[in-house]
Amino acid sequence: MRFLLVDRIVRMEPGISIEAEKTLPASEELFHDHFPGFPVVPGVLLTEMMAQAAGKCLNAQRLPRGAAMLVEIRNAKFRGWVRPDETIRLHAKVDRDQPAFAVVSTHAEVGGRKMCSAELMFAFKPIAEFAPDYRDEVLESFLAQTSQTGGST
Secondary structure: OEEEEEOEEEEEOOEEEEEEEEEOOOOOOOHOOOOOOOOOOHHHHHHHHHHHHHHHHHHHHOOOEEEEEEEEEEEEEOOOOOOOOEEEEEEEEEEOOOEEEEEEEEEEEEEEEEEEEEEEEEEOHHHHHHHHHOHHHHHHHHHHHHHHOOOOO
């Protein structure tokens, strides 16, 4: 399994909010063990999906402070089971954005029903400290698309 947990960005206002999607197919190996006979997406992966979406929203600002890195999970709540092949809609709203940190309210929905939520805190790591070939393909694809259409969508 690759740890890229956002398939696509649906809409975004950089530094403000994002809506994104992820679908984990039933063929993913993790569903053999979590849980046998009742496969569900692990809560830790749902949290990581929300964090990756929120990070993309923060990183889209292209500020010199660097890339958003999750440092704290607050008030995580899980309200239902997310099953294989369900499309998970990820939502994030930036509540506080400072040079050294950001706080983001997030939630994940399936079929319009809120399945989990968390408040996430991010710090920033200078891009120069990443591998030289580091790229966020999902974010870059979305930004390229919106630059062709003339704005965020």
